[in-house]
Amino acid sequence: xxxxxxxxxxxxxxxxxxxxxxxxxxxxxxxxxxxxxxxxxxxxxxxxxxxxxxxxxxxxxxxxxxxxxxxxxxxxxxxxxxxxxxxxxxxxxxxxxxxxxxxxxxxxxxxxxxxxxxxxxxxxxxxxxx
Amino acid sequence: xxxxxxxxxxxxxxxxxxxxxxxxxxxxxxxxxxxxxxxxxxxxxxxxxxxxxxxxxxxxxxxxxxxxxxxxxxxxxxxxxxxxxxxxxxxxxxxxxxxxxxxxxxxxxxxxxxxxxxxxxxxxxxxxxxxxxxxxxxxxxxxxxxxxxxxxxxxxxxxxxxxxxxxxxxxxxxxxxxxxxxxxxxxxxxxxxxxxxxxxxxxxxxxxxxxxxxxxxxxxxxxxxxxxxxxxxxxxxxxxxxxxxxxxxxxxxxxxxxxxxxxxxxxxxxxxxxxxxxxx
Numbered sequence: 001x002x003x004x005x006x007x008x009x010x011x012x013x014x015x016x017x018x019x020x021x022x023x024x025x026x027x028x029x030x031x032x033x034x035x036x037x038x039x040x041x042x043x044x045x046x047x048x049x050x051x052x053x054x055x056x057x058x059x060x061x062x063x064x065x066x067x068x069x070x071x072x073x074x075x076x077x078x079x080x081x082x083x084x085x086x087x088x089x090x091x092x093x094x095x096x097x098x099x100x101x102x103x104x105x106x107x108x109x110x111x112x113x114x115x116x117x118x119x120x121x122x123x124x125x126x127x128x129x130x
Numbered sequence: 131x132x133x134x135x136x137x138x139x140x141x142x143x144x145x146x147x148x149x150x151x152x153x154x155x156x157x158x159x160x161x162x163x164x165x166x167x168x169x170x171x172x173x174x175x176x177x178x179x180x181x182x183x184x185x186x187x188x189x190x191x192x193x194x195x196x197x198x199x200x201x202x203x204x205x206x207x208x209x210x211x212x213x214x215x216x217x218x219x220x221x222x223x224x225x226x227x228x229x230x231x232x233x234x235x236x237x238x239x240x241x242x243x244x245x246x247x248x249x250x251x252x253x254x255x256x257x258x259x260x261x262x263x264x265x266x267x268x269x270x271x272x273x274x275x276x277x278x279x280x281x282x283x284x285x286x287x288x289x290x291x292x293x294x295x296x297x298x299x300x301x302x303x304x305x306x307x308x309x310x311x312x313x314x315x316x317x318x319x320x321x322x323x324x325x326x327x328x329x330x331x332x333x334x335x336x337x338x339x340x341x342x343x344x345x346x347x348x349x350x351x352x353x354x355x356x357x358x359x360x361x362x363x364x365x366x367x368x369x370x371x372x373x374x375x376x377x378x379x380x381x382x383x384x385x386x387x388x389x390x391x392x393x394x395x396x397x398x399x400x401x402x403x404x405x406x407x408x409x410x
Contacts, residue, residue, distance in 0.1 A: 006362070010329060015283060016284075024195055027194070072327060082214070084215075086215025087216075092144060092397055093397045099326060099328060100329075111331060111394075115322075117332075
């Protein structure tokens with residue numbers, strides 16, 4: 001696969017065709033949650049609702065587990081995945097905190113203090129040293 | 131003749147819409163952010179634009195992965211407010227300006243930019259949050275809106291230079307519309323933010339501040355920034371800032387800065403806002 005100039009950014013999945021082709025059905029499932037009747041069916045039984053979609057078992061399990069990093073690695077795009085946590089009544093801030101592995105309170109504190117600094121977070125090799 | 135009188139840039143975070151819709155704009159968390167838009171609302175009351183050409187990105191709302199237009203112009207008479215997963219925002223529906231939109235589409239396509247024409251789409255927070263920030267909570271929006279959606283979700287996304295040159299083509303189109311209209315162009319999205327992955331929460335204040343300064347009088351530097359630099363320096367969703375360059379491209383080379391506001395945080399995002407009067 002051709003290397004991309006953004007491949008060395010740490011902790012980041014760029015939604016290019018490599019991800020999009022993997023995630024097509026996962027993302028289209030997310031779109032379906034923009035209809036209230038579909039949200040109700042999904043909430044009533046995640047598994048049964050997901051089984052109507054041509055998703056991989058890994059993708060379905062990641063959705064059921066609400067494991068957003070896993071969904072990203074399986075081709076999910078964050079704006080599509082947002083329909084899942086919106087259906088759950090949860091905020092973007094909450095969802096972001098789960099992806100960074102800290103509590104929502106800790107994440108909120110970091111944001112109030114000015115957010116995550118780009119220093120030390122620009123290149124993968126900066127993360128590997130730690 | 132129609133004329134572009136001003137450019138406006140602002141972020142368009144969904145949580146900002148929620149704060150407005152649930153009456154939380156005066157609490158400790160939100161007040162400093164909303165205070166920066168008090169000037170803007172008063173300014174709009176005296177400017178009374180007829181039309182806002184509103185550059186935004188659709189967040190997997192009207193466009194799924196089935197069709198992904200790089201540039202899409204709304205040519206409809208009106209637009210519904212989208213249900214993004216938590217019910218539609220309680221804001222007025224959006225009235226289009228079909229005559230001007232079709233004129234711009236024809237002119238811009240003949241200037242070699244391929245646009246997708248949209249007769250029917252719901253508009254999401256990318257479009258309605260800027261309207262709320264600039265106009266408050268009226269019964270009906272005080273002007274017509276031409277939605278212009280830019281793909282910044284599926285890579286490859288258009289370059290800053292392409293966006294800037296497209297802005298110039300849009301300017302030419304509006305200048306040649308044979309009706310006396312006060313038109314504003316808005317560029318929305320940004321500033322630095324990353325909503326996904328272990329690096330979520332990235333904010334780069336010096337980078338944002340430099341962007342705010344250079345959008346006024348050094349856009350040439352900004353149009354050369356490649357997408358990977360936006361991702362690295364301003365977070366994966368910071369790429370939305372290319373949309374500000376469409377706005378800037380549609381203004382004169384020389385502009386007058388009327389207002390600037392910068393605030394961290396709004397949810398995961400650095401809020402940036404600037405008003406540029408066209409010409410010196």
